[in-house]
Amino acid sequence: MRIGLLGTGPWADMAHAPALRLHDGLDFVGVWGRRPDAAEELAKRHGTRAYDDPDALLADVEAVAFALPPAVQADMAVRAARAGCHLLLDKPLAATVAQGRAVVEAAGGAGVASVVFLTARFQPETEAWITEQGAGGDWFTARAQWLGAVFSGDSPFAASPWRREKGALWDVGPHALSVLLPVLGDARRVSAAAPGSGDTVHLVLDHTGGASSTLTLSLSAPPAAAGAAVELRGPRGVTLLPEATEGPVPALLRAVDALLASAGGAGPHPCDASFGLRVTEILAEAESLLAERR
Template identity: 30%
Template sequence: MMKLKVGVIGCGSIAQHRHLPEYAANEQVELVAVCDIVSERAEEIATKYGVQAYTNYEDLFAHVDAVSVCTPNYLHASITIAALRAGVHVLCEKPMATSKEEAQAMIAAAKESGKKLMIAHNQRFVASHEKARQLIQNGEVGKIYSFRTAFGHPGPEGWSVDGKESWFFQKEKAFLGAMGDLGVHKTDLLRYVLGEEFTEVGAFVETTAKEFADVDDTAVCVLKTESGIIGTLAASWSYRREDNSTIIYGEKALLRIEDDSTYGLIVQYATGETVKYELGKIQTNESGGQRNSLVIEKFVGAILNDEEPAISGEEGMKSLAVILAALESNETKQIVKVTV
């Protein structure tokens, strides 16, 4: 069997904890290259995996079929477009870009090259989230009235390879703070679970906990969908313990998703009946999380089977658009329409 030759660009925490081990464990993949502008880091990771180290990403394109782009946010678009134009498939970390124009350029490059572009929104593949979507789709929850979702933890300094010096806290490299790191995951998740697009956003985006940062560390948004469902989304680097919960309020049932330490999904029906689903642990930055995020598996499968990626560039852009609208709302103090 021909194996897919893969390189990873950017050797920070997300590459070290997710992409590299998952590629290495995938029998359909041959990991051949890593790239990082910090040559010592590139060499160290290359030695660990027995692959070639690069400090210039363009040098590795000739040796791979596909790459993961795990760099700071501001480089996502330029590296992705360069890879696609070089005939290489791309799995890009989230948020896919720092503007709609960048996202559109990435999507166009994928179309022109005929190569796959997938965005690494792993929340969709969590068993409790898939089950919740299924229950909503088959009518068991009835009409959806409202929701609240949160994604928070103590912040990237605890796990980033560069600690407080990490690019996560530098506006020119990250563009967005907790809202781009965590909020975009939750907008993507809600779009997936509810099966609807968001049309309007009102938001407060602040820096309340990380005085050394020049990006947001806490954001709270009110979101409205096309059918009129309203709810809240909180994204924060100021939570002392990780919270990745979602509660959906429906006519026939209430869904508590990742809100209980044992049960990934608890369904409380209007009839009084409660059903608890034990679906395995969600992946977290803390130990004990699900090892395989399934993102690599889905990306590799899309290439080898020549299928549409599970989360296309268009999907990534729709989730990004909600975050961009939230930023605009915070700046203008107005409710902002989401435009893609």
């Protein structure tokens, strides 16, 4: 499948471009970015072509991968879907519910496949655990902590304007929800939301399966305190999300496999644009509650 990449930032360089170049089922046709010089540099490093016009790239490919800020991704995803391109999306799907809904409608209208790259769902250890715990059910409560040191350490993402604006809720919140929702069921409501230090937020969710969950999300954690953990408690005891042993490139290769399968007729993937929209709706609900507290 011919595929292009939209985006030229650190994530495109360290994750997307290597995965697109390495996958045996892809022809990595080219890259477009909002900064032409960055597109040229990225294309040279990864053995592909830089495009000045995104529509020219869309016309040359059958699928497109995104490494763009959420608001830009949503607009470009609508454009790509209407051009007949399958969508390998990043999280969050969009910056607003309306933008996310537009992506879902465009993908559905064009009949193109979509996959949102939520890392834990494409790593063998964590995906197997999510599947097993979701099948077991009957959980009483869950606790998720997704603590990054993006704003307190030496991160290439620290200057990201959208992360500075939207914070951990929108950056790492999708990761936590991608684990909790398939295990506990959809969130009936965000019961509570409170701000913490820096961009830290604390959420309480009420799930359709009967359980409640608490989430602590941050990009401002001290580097020594950074990390992700999910704990489930129920009649069978306590279980913890296992640590992943691989980096983002192998996970992205599996996300590409999922997109190829869906495009080939396997049906929608659990992490398709519709799931990305549901995550966006929950984030927007939490954001509204947080605005009332500030």
